[in-house]
Amino acid sequence: MRRPQLRLVAGLATAAVAATLVFAGTASPAAGDSIDDKRAAAERARAQNAKERADAEDAMEGVNAAIQVTSDRLLEIKGKIPGAQAKLDAANAVRDKAQREAQIIAGRLQDAKDQKVSLAQTIKKDSDDAAKTRAAIGQMAREAYRTGGTVSGIEVVLDASSTDDFIERYGQMTTALRTQAQVLDSLKTSEATNKGAHVRLGAVQVRIGELKQQADQKLATAKTAATKAAQARAELDQLLAEQKTKQASLEAQRAQVLQQIRAADAEAGRIKSELKHLAAQARARDREIARKKAEAARKAAEEAKKHHNKPPASNGGGGGGSTVTPSGAVFSNPTSVNPIHVTSEYGMRFHPILHYVRLHAGIDLRTYCDTKVYAGRDGIVLWDRFRTGYGNQVMIDHGSYQGNSLMSSYNHLNRGVVSSGQYVERGQLIGYAGNTGTSAACHLHFEVYINGATTNPRPYLGL
Incomplete structure (x- = not known):
């Protein structure tokens, strides 16, 4: 039962290392394309907004300058919103990627810790089994000393009182020898597997240190990315709030604007x-x-x-x-x-x-x-x-x-x-x-x- 258990532990350690080598930690091409598309769309919106601002300025010629400033600022905000949204999307993508990587590394770190516990338990069990085996060997040695040493085949033949007695004595002798050999093999196996488990435990402990350092770095990266995403979100929210305020202000002055346009057009007339x-x-x-x-x-x-x-x-x-x-x-x-x-x-x-x-x-x-x-x-x-x-x-x-x-x-x-x-x-x-x-x-x-x-x-x- 011990050998299959040790092979399972070794397999888990190998799988963890393989997974570490396979993991690339990069965004998928689809995600990158999506961000690029949004940036391109934001640039197109910026160019369109520049034209709208120029048209609005020309259309408001002759209107109160303060109202024109409000109009221009509103259009400026409109032009900034796509870029701010693209910036937020990019920041969110970086944050999500960093958080995913941090979670993956945290999972690997936990797996390594679980392996450490499992190996420690295996080492303890093998050590206990070896101690019991040594105790059994000691008991056999004491018994042999008490009875005058090991029993030879000639002694069995000479001491037998009958054929049946010989067969019984010989069977006991064979069983004792076989048991002694099994005990010695068991002790050798326990000591060998225990030594291998100690080596693997040392490797897992080193890996735990490496993973912990990676986890700390990824966590710091994720926190920084989350802060930048929050800042981008705040910038966008501020633009949207100002847009709403300026829009309401301009709509409230719509009648005044139209009146001033009529006055300016009258002057032109x-x-x-x-x-x-x-x-x-x-x-x-x-x-x-x-x-x-x-x-x-x-x-x-x-x-x-x-x-x-x-x-x-x-x-x-x-x-x-x-x-x-x-x-x-x-x-x-x-x-x-x-x-x-x-x-x-x-x-x-x-x-x-x-x-x-x-x-x-x-x-x-x-x-x-x-x-x-x-x-x-x-x-x-x-x-x-x-x-x-x-x-x-x-x-x-x-x-x-x-x-x-x-x-x-x-x-x-x-x-x-x-x-x-x-x-x-x-x-x-x-x-x-x-x-x-x-x-x-x-x-x-x-x-x-x-x-x-x-x-x-x-x-x-x-x-």
């Missing part, structure tokens, strides 16, 4: 009406432009004579702006950023939260706060004043172009440096870029009017 009225006077304006251009040329010629016939400056005192017009363009670059960089196009905009559609009536060009803004074409300044939503606006009448009235406006300026009725030339400084009116950042909102109605400025800029 008034501008359109004014420009149409002015467009009706385009012919007279053209004559005035021609007269003032002639006057400016005359003054320039007189100035040239005063300076020993030096030719006048190429931009007519235009303040450093570009006078080069791209092929097919009507306007030169009105910004100090070269080449022109468009940040938002002309066209209809859908607000992704408040769900209304509105025209972005111009094109947004990249400028920086307090950088120079130039007239894109010769003309007469109609006004330089603050207008609702547009901020500080310079409006220039360029006279007739291909039989139509042509005008342009420069919006959100920090300040203008021209005045109503002033004649300006292409490339002349007219103001400095800013963030006035309803604007999320410094830029130039540039509009072009044909017969008093806005049109896409892109082709007129040669873009």
Whole structure:
């Protein structure tokens, strides 16, 4: 019974070692693919959110700046949520993997401890059996000494009183010898198996130490991963809570937003009406432009004579702006950023939260706060004043172009440096870029009017 038991213990130890070698401790490809897919989806959502934020900003042009900030923050949160969710999913995957590995190692550690107990019990039993065997051998030795030594076959024959007595004596002698041999074999076996059990016990004790160290490391890893997962969960919850608050705030102000949009659109309507009225006077304006251009040329010629016939400056005192017009363009670059960089196009905009559609009536060009803004074409300044939503606006009448009235406006300026009725030339400084009116950042909102109605400025800029 002892040998099968020892073989079972050895088998368990071998299986534990084999399991340790087989265990890889890595996430399955399916789990990795799932995390990668979620990250890719989060990146797509981020790109879509960037477009939505730009559209919302354009759709809310002319609306209270504080409300626009709320809207932008809400869309910013919306853009962050997929990334935060992907971060949480990844953190949870790391935590779950570490916890599974910690549980597996803990199970192996417990198996090794159970093996240690089993081997200790086996060693004790074998030691007890060996002690009993030694006691039996001692008893046999004492008995042999008492009877005068071992019994030989000749003594059995000589002492037998009859055939039956001989057979009985011989049987007893054979049994005694066989028992003695069995006792000695049993003692040898017990001692051999006990020695092997001690060796295996030492190996199991070493393995217990190794597994305990691994278990401590995995437990620490699992705790760290759990902390990071909890932090990711808290970040996501915070975003969701803020999203709910901002959404409620914006919905509560929906009526106010729509009212302000109507006010801004009304202002745009008034501008359109004014420009149409002015467009009706385009012919007279053209004559005035021609007269003032002639006057400016005359003054320039007189100035040239005063300076020993030096030719006048190429931009007519235009303040450093570009006078080069791209092929097919009507306007030169009105910004100090070269080449022109468009940040938002002309066209209809859908607000992704408040769900209304509105025209972005111009094109947004990249400028920086307090950088120079130039007239894109010769003309007469109609006004330089603050207008609702547009901020500080310079409006220039360029006279007739291909039989139509042509005008342009420069919006959100920090300040203008021209005045109503002033004649300006292409490339002349007219103001400095800013963030006035309803604007999320410094830029130039540039509009072009044909017969008093806005049109896409892109082709007129040669873009």
